[in-house]
Amino acid sequence: MRSGYFKVDYRRDRELFPLFIERLVLAVAVVAAIILPLITDRYLLHLTNLTMIAIVGAIGLNLLMGYTGQVSLGHAAFLAIGGYTTAIVAGYLPQLPFPVVILIAGAVTSVTGLLAAVPAFRLKGLYLALSTLAFYYIVMFIILKAEPLTGGAMGRHIPELNFFGLELDGEYAFYPVGLAIVVLGLVLAKNLLRTKTGRAWKAIRDWDLAAEAMGVNLRMYKTLSFTTGAFYAGVAGSLYAYYIGFISPQDFTFTVSVNYIAMVIVGGMGTLAGTVAGAAFITMLPNWINQLAGYLQSLWPAFQASTAVPYLERLFFGLAIVLFLIFEPEGLFGLWKSLRNYLVMWPFRY
Amino acid sequence: MEKDPVVPHYWHRRNEVLPSFYNYCHEKGKVCLEARKLTLRFGGITALDGVSFHVQQGEIHAIVGPNGAGKSSLLNCISGLYRPQQGEILVRGQDLVGLSPDKISMLGLGRTFQRLALFKGMTVLENIFVGRHSFIRAGLLAGAFYWGKGVREDIRNQAMVEEIIEFLEIEHLRNVPVGELSYGLQKRVELGRALALEPAVLLLDEPVAGMNLEEKEDMARFILDVKEDLGLAVVLIEHELDMVMDISDRVTVMNFGRVIGEGQPAQVVQIPEVVAAYVGAEGQRPA
Numbered sequence: 085m086r087s088g089y090f091k092v093d094y095r096r097d098r099e100l101f102p103l104f105i106e107r108l109v110l111a112v113a114v115v116a117a118i119i120l121p122l123i124t125d126r127y128l129l130h131l132t133n134l135t136m137i138a139i140v141g142a143i144g145l146n147l148l149m150g151y152t153g154q155v156s157l158g159h160a161a162f163l164a165i166g167g168y169t170t171a172i173v174a175g176y177l178p179q180l181p182f183p184v185v186i187l188i189a190g191a192v193t194s195v196t197g198l199l200a201a202v203p204a205f206r207l208k209g210l211y212l213a214l215s216t217l218a219f220y221y222i223v224m225f226i227i228l229k230a231e232p233l234t235g236g237a238m239g240r241h242i243p244e245l246n247f248f249g250l251e252l253d254g255e256y257a258f259y260p261v262g263l264a265i266v267v268l269g270l271v272l273a274k275n276l277l278r279t280k281t282g283r284a285w286k287a288i289r290d291w292d293l294a295a296e297a298m299g300v301n302l303r304m305y306k307t308l309s310f311t312t313g314a315f316y317a318g319v320a321g322s323l324y325a326y327y328i329g330f331i332s333p334q335d336f337t338f339t340v341s342v343n344y345i346a347m348v349i350v351g352g353m354g355t356l357a358g359t360v361a362g363a364a365f366i367t368m369l370p371n372w373i374n375q376l377a378g379y380l381q382s383l384w385p386a387f388q389a390s391t392a393v394p395y396l397e398r399l400f401f402g403l404a405i406v407l408f409l410i411f412e413p414e415g416l417f418g419l420w421k422s423l424r425n426y427l428v429m430w431p432f433r434y
Numbered sequence: 435m436e437k438d439p440v441v442p443h444y445w446h447r448r449n450e451v452l453p454s455f456y457n458y459c460h461e462k463g464k465v466c467l468e469a470r471k472l473t474l475r476f477g478g479i480t481a482l483d484g485v486s487f488h489v490q491q492g493e494i495h496a497i498v499g500p501n502g503a504g505k506s507s508l509l510n511c512i513s514g515l516y517r518p519q520q521g522e523i524l525v526r527g528q529d530l531v532g533l534s535p536d537k538i539s540m541l542g543l544g545r546t547f548q549r550l551a552l553f554k555g556m557t558v559l560e561n562i563f564v565g566r567h568s569f570i571r572a573g574l575l576a577g578a579f580y581w582g583k584g585v586r587e588d589i590r591n592q593a594m595v596e597e598i599i600e601f602l603e604i605e606h607l608r609n610v611p612v613g614e615l616s617y618g619l620q621k622r623v624e625l626g627r628a629l630a631l632e633p634a635v636l637l638l639d640e641p642v643a644g645m646n647l648e649e650k651e652d653m654a655r656f657i658l659d660v661k662e663d664l665g666l667a668v669v670l671i672e673h674e675l676d677m678v679m680d681i682s683d684r685v686t687v688m689n690f691g692r693v694i695g696e697g698q699p700a701q702v703v704q705i706p707e708v709v710a711a712y713v714g715a716e717g718q719r720p721a
């Protein structure tokens with residue numbers, strides 16, 4: 085048991101960041117977020133933007149999987165619904181301010197989350213995962229077939245971010261938008277988790293029958309988890325569509341679902357800070373692998389970097405998931421927690 | 435949720451802190467829970483065979499019996515986890531059979547489980563806080579934006595949780611994940627979680643099983659305090675008669691899914707069938 089610090093007033097632990105060390109990290113993050121676009125090149129900023137989109141989507145999956153214990157293989161379907169809703173709404177009403185479009189995308193996606201939640205009334209674990217997989221394929225099938233709306237396999241263009249006539253284009257313009265939504269998404273999720281809804285979700289995750297005996301309506305709170313998770317994914321899909329400017333079913337393959345699961349596992353199931361780290365890690369990984377492959381090729385010319393990269397990518401993704409599951413089930417956040425506790429206690433060991 | 439006919443009208447008033455406990459618990463001796471001719475079958479097994487019993491307000495009512503007697507099944511029927519094929523369970527005149535466990539908990543029935551059923555990933559405070567679920571009306575959006583009335587409501591309910599933590603003497607453990615606690619303390623947290631429901635009837639399934647003597651004594655003291663200070667009715671399932679003899683007011687003895695004896699502790703152990711059941715099942719004489 086730890087004895088390094090005590091909170092006298094219980095209201096203090098209602099604070100979001102009760103520890104000094106946490107506030108310090110937060111302050112560093114704020115400063116970094118502000119100066120980042122000033123010091124990085126466009127490519128790194130592009131990766132950062134993709135990371136921010138991934139963070140929003142991964143928060144959604146973590147709420148569902150890490151906090152409510154409902155495994156979902158269908159996250160890419162929610163992203164797709166958000167993306168296509170954006171393409172359609174912004175396509176027909178280009179003068180609509182983008183925050184409105186993003187909200188519509190989130191709302192539409194969360195309604196489809198209602199459908200995905202229904203199997204969870206009866207199924208758990210692997211069977212539930214399979215039902216979300218079925219959901220994914222049904223959604224993608226509909227998107228492919230609804231050609232007049234979605235462009236089918238050809239995909240669809242999305243107009244620039246429109247803010248009352250002001251058009252936001254390119255990496256630098258997107259950065260503040262993405263950042264604002266990430267911060268908002270994190271704060272709202274954190275608040276949810278420290279109030280009634282979040283407690284009910286965690287209770288369902290840990291022991292559903294006991295949760296029910298404590299007055300938690302399982303159907304209602306599982307449904308809320310699906311709709312909230314879908315909302316986040318819808319917003320992420322919307323941001324993605326706006327940012328890339330063009331979407332097709334290729335952007336929402338099953339691999340995308342797996343990547344999001346990897347983000348949640350690598351970052352740490354049931355931690356928001358971990359989600360940020362996991363999303364960054366998984367988004368940056370292909371870039372690192374590219375560099376590694378290039379380096380290997382320079383050492384050993386017979387090595388075909390371009391053909392090897394896709395395989396290396398899969399290998400490293402798999403490795404990252406397996407290694408974290410085995411050695412640090414709490415993910416990157418678990419690593420941070422050990423470090424934080426060490427620093428809080430320092431120089432005492434206990 | 436307001437319009438739900440299942441929730442008693444005074445339920446929203448239960449939102450205040452501890453004193454509201456007394457509002458409907460003061461009529462000592464009144465029957466507050468009654469089971470009539472419950473029959474529950476699992477395939478070929480008859481777990482409950484026409485079981486009837488009732489609990490009075492302000493008493494500790496023990497249910498004892500050998501392994502597989504149907505004690506837990508009875509409790510699970512009452513709290514809605516199992517659905518009996520026949521019979522009814524009445525709380526203030528209303529039949530509970532067929533209601534979902536979350537509705538039943540709102541009627542004032544709090545329970546603990548035979549095997550530990552705490553929320554492993556949560557702290558002591560959070561675990562007990564889950565028991566306040568039905569008392570908090572602010573929903574998802576109020577929570578997400580964390581503003582105004584919803585926050586005050588949450589803090590008010592936390593005050594209640596803190597009171598329970600104090601009552602159970604686990605203040606120093608409030609932020610510890612429950613998985614790190616000893617078995618005895620985990621059982622105590624489970625009791626706290628059930629108390630957070632502000633129940634009129636507390637259903638405890640073997641609360642002292644597997645504990646050492648000191649832990650057993652602590653738990654017995656808390657159960658007595660719950661009865662005396664809060665005026666609750668306690669249904670206490672126990673395997674062994676010893677502790678039951680000390681703290682319970684009335685005992686129902688079960689064997690093979692049937693009630694084979696009922697009465698005050700001292701009388702019950704005189705009943706020949708009870709003696710036979712205990713000697714037969716365990717080779718030991720009841721204390």
Ligand SMILES: Nc1ncnc2c1ncn2[C@@H]1O[C@H](COP(=O)(O)OP(=O)(O)OP(=O)(O)O)[C@@H](O)[C@H]1O
Nearest residue numbers: 476479481499500501502503504505506507508673
């Ligand atoms: N979910 C279930 N499915 C099938 N059979 C069950 C189930 N629950 C209980 N039973 C059976 O019902 C009978 C009564 O079991 P119950 O758990 O109620 O006994 P108990 O009196 O609580 O025993 P113990 O002292 O061991 O806890 C047993 O024969 C048991 O096998």
Ligand SMILES: [Mg+2]
Nearest residue numbers: 505506507548
């Ligand atoms: Mg039992």
